Amino acid sequence: MSTLSERILGAPAGSFVDRAVNRAFVHDGTGVLTLEAWRRMERERLACPERLSMLFDHITPANNSTTAALQAELRTFAAEQGLHFSDIGGGICHQLMSEGIVCPGEVVVGADSHSCTLGAFGAFATGVGATDMAAIWASGSTWFRVPETIAIHLEGQLRGAAEAKDIALDYVRRLGMDGGTYQALEFLGEGAGSLSMENRLTITNMAVETGAKTGLFYADAVTAYYLGEYGIRTLPQAVGEGRYARELTLDLDDLVPIIAAPHRVDKGAPVTEFEGVEIDQVFVGTCTNGRYEDLARFAGIVAGKKVAVRTIVVPASRSVLLKAAETGVLSTLIEAGCTVGPPGCGPCLGAHMGVLGEGEVGLSTANRNFRNRMGVGAEYYLCSPSTAAASALRGAIASPEGLA
Amino acid sequence: MTLQGNAVCLGADIDTDVIIAGRYLRTKDRRIWADHVFEDLDPALAARMKGAVIIAGPNFGCGSSREQAPVALKEAGVVGVIAPSFARIFFRNAINVGLPLMECAEVRCRDAAPVSFSPEGGWVEVGGVRHTATPLSARMLDILRHGGLVEYWRRQQ
Numbered sequence: 001m002s003t004l005s006e007r008i009l010g011a012p013a014g015s016f017v018d019r020a021v022n023r024a025f026v027h028d029g030t031g032v033l034t035l036e037a038w039r040r041m042e043r044e045r046l047a048c049p050e051r052l053s054m055l056f057d058h059i060t061p062a063n064n065s066t067t068a069a070l071q072a073e074l075r076t077f078a079a080e081q082g083l084h085f086s087d088i089g090g091g092i093c094h095q096l097m098s099e100g101i102v103c104p105g106e107v108v109v110g111a112d113s114h115s116c117t118l119g120a121f122g123a124f125a126t127g128v129g130a131t132d133m134a135a136i137w138a139s140g141s142t143w144f145r146v147p148e149t150i151a152i153h154l155e156g157q158l159r160g161a162a163e164a165k166d167i168a169l170d171y172v173r174r175l176g177m178d179g180g181t182y183q184a185l186e187f188l189g190e191g192a193g194s195l196s197m198e199n200r201l202t203i204t205n206m207a208v209e210t211g212a213k214t215g216l217f218y219a220d221a222v223t224a225y226y227l228g229e230y231g232i233r234t235l236p237q238a239v240g241e242g243r244y245a246r247e248l249t250l251d252l253d254d255l256v257p258i259i260a261a262p263h264r265v266d267k268g269a270p271v272t273e274f275e276g277v278e279i280d281q282v283f284v285g286t287c288t289n290g291r292y293e294d295l296a297r298f299a300g301i302v303a304g305k306k307v308a309v310r311t312i313v314v315p316a317s318r319s320v321l322l323k324a325a326e327t328g329v330l331s332t333l334i335e336a337g338c339t340v341g342p343p344g345c346g347p348c349l350g351a352h353m354g355v356l357g358e359g360e361v362g363l364s365t366a367n368r369n370f371r372n373r374m375g376v377g378a379e380y381y382l383c384s385p386s387t388a389a390a391s392a393l394r395g396a397i398a399s400p401e402g403l404a
Numbered sequence: 405m406t407l408q409g410n411a412v413c414l415g416a417d418i419d420t421d422v423i424i425a426g427r428y429l430r431t432k433d434r435r436i437w438a439d440h441v442f443e444d445l446d447p448a449l450a451a452r453m454k455g456a457v458i459i460a461g462p463n464f465g466c467g468s469s470r471e472q473a474p475v476a477l478k479e480a481g482v483v484g485v486i487a488p489s490f491a492r493i494f495f496r497n498a499i500n501v502g503l504p505l506m507e508c509a510e511v512r513c514r515d516a517a518p519v520s521f522s523p524e525g526g527w528v529e530v531g532g533v534r535h536t537a538t539p540l541s542a543r544m545l546d547i548l549r550h551g552g553l554v555e556y557w558r559r560q561q
C-alpha cells in the first residue's frame with residue numbers, strides 16, 4: 001500500500017511528477033507578486049479561471065493608500081479574468097477553502113505557506129511562492145516531488161482542557177522546526193477519527209511549522225458529514241499501511257494544555273510552567289484557531305466575566321462571524337470586553353489591527369511566534385483558545401484546567 | 405556554472421520574517437526589500453550582501469511563502485546560499501527567481517573567506533577546502549540559467 005500523498009499524486013515517494021491542480025489560490029499579499037510574474041510571462045487569459053481563487057485576507061480592510069491601490073489592481077484583474085474572488089471581510093483564504101470548496105483526493109496549491117491546512121480533507125494541499133503560482137495561472141499544473149511521510153498516530157481521546165491546538169503544539173515540539181522538512185505528515189489512529197473537522201484543520205495547519213509539505217487526515221464519516229452540510233458527497237479513503245519514513249505516537253489521554261514560548265514554535269511546554277507570566281494582549285483568531293468552535297470555547301470561559309487585558313478576537317470568516325452572532329457567542333465576547341475585528345488575518349502577520357509595541361508581551365492562538373512577527377521588539381506565546389481565555393481573565397498566563 | 409563570492413555566516417532556522425520583515429512587504433519596490441534584508445537579525449548585514457555567499461545552518465528560509473525573501477537576497481547582491489537544508493517553499497522560490505542555492509551537510513563557515521560552488525558539479529569550496537554538496541536537478545539548473553521561472557516559461561512556449 002501507499003501513503004495518502006503517494007496515492008493522490010500517483011507515484012512513489014521521491015519521484016518528480018507534473019500534476020494538474022484542482023484548486024489554486026492567492027491572497028491579497030501573494031496575489032500582487034503573482035500578478036507581476038504573470039504579466040511578465042506575457043499571457044492573456046488564465047488557463048483555468050474556474051479552478052482559481054483570489055481571497056483578500058492579509059491586510060483587510062486596507063491599512064493605507066499603497067495597500068488600497070495594490071488591492072484595487074487585483075480586484076480589477078479578478079473581475080476581468082473571472083476567477084473566484086472574495087473581497088475584504090470574507091475571511092482567511094484557508095478557512096474559505098475549507099467551507100465547501102476543497103474535497104478529498106484533490107491536488108490543492110495555495111500561494112501561502114499554511115495551505116497545508118486543507119490536507120485535513122484528505123487532499124494533497126501545499127504552499128508555493130508567487131512565481132510558481134503564476135506558472136499555474138498560465139498552465140493549470142505544476143511539479144511536485146512526491147514526499148516521504150511521517151506517520152503520527154493519535155492514540156486515545158482528548159480529555160480535560162486539552163484541545164486540538166495542544167496536539168499541534170505537541171507534535172511541532174516533538175518534531176522540531178525542521179523535523180518534517182520536505183515530508184508529509186499523516187495523522188492516523190482512533191484519536192484522529194474522533195476529531196472534528198475544525199480540530200483537524202487546526203492540526204494540519206501547523207504541519208508547515210515542522211517544515212512539512214503538507215499534513216493529511218484520511219477522509220472518513222466526519223469529513224463526509226462536514227462536506228455534506230455544503231451539499232458535497234464524498235467517500236471515505238481506505239487507510240492503508242504506507243511505508244513511513246518515521247512514526248510518532250501521541251497519547252491524547254495524557255495531553256495537557258501547551259504553550260510555545262518566544263520565539264520558536266517548537267519551544268512548547270505545559271502551560272503550568274508559564275503560569276503567572278504577565279501579558280499585555282490576547283489575540284484569538286487566525287487560520288489555526290479562528291473557527292466557530294474556537295470562538296465558542298473562548299466565549300464559554302469568559303462568559304459573564306470581564307477580560308483583564310486587551311483582547312482581540314478576529315473570526316476566520318464571515319460565516320464564522322455570522323454563526324457567532326446567531327448563537328450569542330458574539331455578544332458574550334463583546335460583553336466580556338473583547339474587541340472584535342473584521343474576518344481575516346487580523347494582526348497575525350504584524351501589519352495592522354493589533355500589532356504589539358516594544359517590550360510588550362502577547363498571547364495568541366496563531367501558529368507562529370517568530371521574533372518581531374506581530375510587532376517589533378515584542379514577545380509572543382502561542383496557545384489554545386481555552387488557555388487564551390483563562391489567561392485573558394487573569395491578565396497573565398493561566399491554565400484552563402477546570403474552566404474549559 | 406561555477407559561482408564565487410565571500411562567505412557571510414548565519415545560524416540555523418533563519419526564517420523568512422528575519423530575511424525580510426512583514427512590515428516591508430506592501431510595496432513592489434525591490435530596492436526596499438534589499439535595503440532591509442536581515443534587519444531584525446543584524447542591521448549591518450544588508451551592507452555586506454553584495455557579492456556574498458551566505459552559509460547558514462539547517463532549515464534556511466523556514467516560515468512564510470513570501471517570495472520577497474529570495475528576491476530581497478538576490479536584489480541585495482547575494483551570489484548564492486549554502487545550507488545543510490532549506491525550507492521547501494524557500495528552495496522552490498529561490499530557483500524560481502534565479503537565486504542559486506545548494507544543500508551541503510558538512511561545510512564549515514569562515515566569515516569573509518572566499519567561497520566558490522558549482523550547482524551542477526555538486527561541490528562547495530570554502531577557503532580552499534572542497535566539500536561535496538547535492539547537485540541541482542537538470543530542470544532547476546535550466547531555470548537558473550534562464551534567470552528564473554518567468555523567462556524559462558516564456559522560452560518553453
Ligand code: SF4
Pocket residue numbers: 057058092093112114286287288344345348349366367
Ligand atoms: S491567519 Fe496568519 S498564518 Fe493564517 S494565513 Fe493569515 S497571516 Fe498567514
